[in-house]
Amino acid sequence: MSSSVFVGIDLGASRTKVAVLDENKELIGRSVKKSGIDYGQTADACLEEALAMAGKSTADIAQTFATGYGRKNVSFAKDNKTEIACHAKGCYHLFPKALSIIDIGGQDNKIIKLNERGLRTDFKMNRKCAAGTGAFLEEMSLRLNIPLEDMNDQATRSTEMVKLGSYCTVFSGTEVLENIRNGKKVEDIIKGLFFSVIKRVMEMDALTENVVMTGGVVAHNPYLVNMAEEMIEREILVPAYPQLTGAVGAALFAMNHQS
Numbered sequence: 001m002s003s004s005v006f007v008g009i010d011l012g013a014s015r016t017k018v019a020v021l022d023e024n025k026e027l028i029g030r031s032v033k034k035s036g037i038d039y040g041q042t043a044d045a046c047l048e049e050a051l052a053m054a055g056k057s058t059a060d061i062a063q064t065f066a067t068g069y070g071r072k073n074v075s076f077a078k079d080n081k082t083e084i085a086c087h088a089k090g091c092y093h094l095f096p097k098a099l100s101i102i103d104i105g106g107q108d109n110k111i112i113k114l115n116e117r118g119l120r121t122d123f124k125m126n127r128k129c130a131a132g133t134g135a136f137l138e139e140m141s142l143r144l145n146i147p148l149e150d151m152n153d154q155a156t157r158s159t160e161m162v163k164l165g166s167y168c169t170v171f172s173g174t175e176v177l178e179n180i181r182n183g184k185k186v187e188d189i190i191k192g193l194f195f196s197v198i199k200r201v202m203e204m205d206a207l208t209e210n211v212v213m214t215g216g217v218v219a220h221n222p223y224l225v226n227m228a229e230e231m232i233e234r235e236i237l238v239p240a241y242p243q244l245t246g247a248v249g250a251a252l253f254a255m256n257h258q259s
Contacts, residue, residue, distance in 0.1 A: 004062035005029075005054060007047065008250030009077060010072035010086065011039055014106025014134060015216055018046040019247035020054045021255065025093065029054030032216075032243055039073035067246050069107070081253050083246055084112055084123050090249030091212050092118035094239050100207040103245070104197070104217040104224070106134035111205045124205045133197075134217045138191035140193050142177050144186060151190050152221040158191035162236065198227050212237040219243040 003023055012019040012035060020029030031049035036042050043066075051057060057078075066077035067086040074080070091101050092114055101112040110125040126133075141148040162184050164175050179189050197217075211232065213225050219242040229236050239245055 003060070004249045005051075005060050006255040007050070007061055007064040008086070008247040008252070008254060009043055009046065009064065009068075009071075009074050010083070010244075010250060011043055011066060011068040011074060011112070012033060012105060012216075012246075013069045013109070015068075015243070016042045016046050016068075017244050017247040018043075018050040019126065019244050019251045020050045020056065021251045022054075025252065025255070027241070027244070027248060029056065030241065030244055030247075035070065040075055041069040041162065043070075043074045043076070065250040065254040066255070067250045079245050079257065081250060084110065084120065084125075086246045086249030086253065087122050087214065088112050088114055088118070088249065090245035090247070091214065091239070093248065094245070095210070095212055095237050095254055097210055098208060098209045099237075100205075102201055102207075102211065102213045102215075102228070104133065104201060104213070104215040105203060106138075107218060108228050109133055109204070109215070111201070111207070113205075113208060122205070126200075126204060133240045134215075136197065137217065137221070138194065140176060140190075140222035143179075144155060146186065146190070149220065151194075151222050154187045154193070155191045155194050155218060155221075158185070158187040160185075160188050161195060162188045162192040164192050164196050178239045194221065194224055194227055198224055202231060207232060210237065212239070214242045214245045216243045224228075228247050 006021045008019045016035045017029045029050040031046040064077045066074040066080040071080040098116045099114045113122040
C-alpha cells in the first residue's frame with residue numbers, strides 16, 4: 001500500500017516551485033518552472049513533475065498547501081499560508097536554531113528572524129524597488145548582453161570589482177553602459193552588480209549569529225553567498241535546494257493540518 005505524501009507549492013511571480021514530502025518529512029519530489037501567464041496551468045505541470053519524481057500519484061496526496069504571490073490560484077490546494085510563514089518553517093526544519101533568513105527572489109527580498117524555537121521575531125521585506133532582486137540582475141544581463149546563467153561564473157573571474165554608486169535599476173543601467181564605454185571588464189562590472197545586490201539586502205536589517213540564504217537568485221548565483229560571507233565575516237548556511245524552502249514550508253503546514 002502506497003504511503004501518503006504532503007505537497008507544498010510556492011507560486012511566485014517569477015517561478016513556481018513544488019515540494020513533495022513523505023511521512024518522514026523527507027523531500028522526495030520537486031519541480032521548478034517559470035510561472036508564466038497561466039498560474040493554474042503551471043501549478044498543475046509542476047505538481048505532475050514533482051509527483052513523477054517521487055513515484056507517486058495524486059491519489060497519494062494527503063494534503064496540499066500553497067504560498068507565494070499566486071497562492072490563491074492553486075485550485076488543488078486545501079489552504080494557503082504567507083511567504084514569510086512558509087520560508088520560516090522550511091528553514092527552521094532544515095536548521096533548527098535561531099536564524100536570520102535572507103531570501104532573495106525574482107521580485108522581492110526579505111529578512112526573517114526566528115528565535116531558538118522557530119518562532120518569528122521580526123521580518124523586513126522589500127517590494128517597492130527591483131534593487132537587490134532577481135529582476136535587477138535580469139535587467140543588467142540584458143544591458144550587458146550576457147546570459148543570466150553565465151553571470152555567476154563571470155563574477156568569480158573578476159580581479160578588480162567595479163563599484164556602482166546607485167541601487168536604482170535605471171541609474172545602475174546607465175552606470176553599466178558608462179563603465180563599458182570606459183573599457184571596464186565585463187566580469188568586474190558583474191561583480192559590482194552582485195555586490196550591490198548583497199549590500200542592498202544587508203542594509204535592510206541587522207543579522208543574528210546564524211544566517212541562512214535562500215531563493216532562486218541564491219540557487220543560481222552561489223557567488224553571492226561568498227560575497228555575503230566576506231561582508232559579515234562568518235559562514236552562511238545554504239539549503240541543498242535554496243529555491244524550495246517556501247514550498248517545503250508549505251508542505252510542512254500541510255502535514256500539520258492533514259484531515
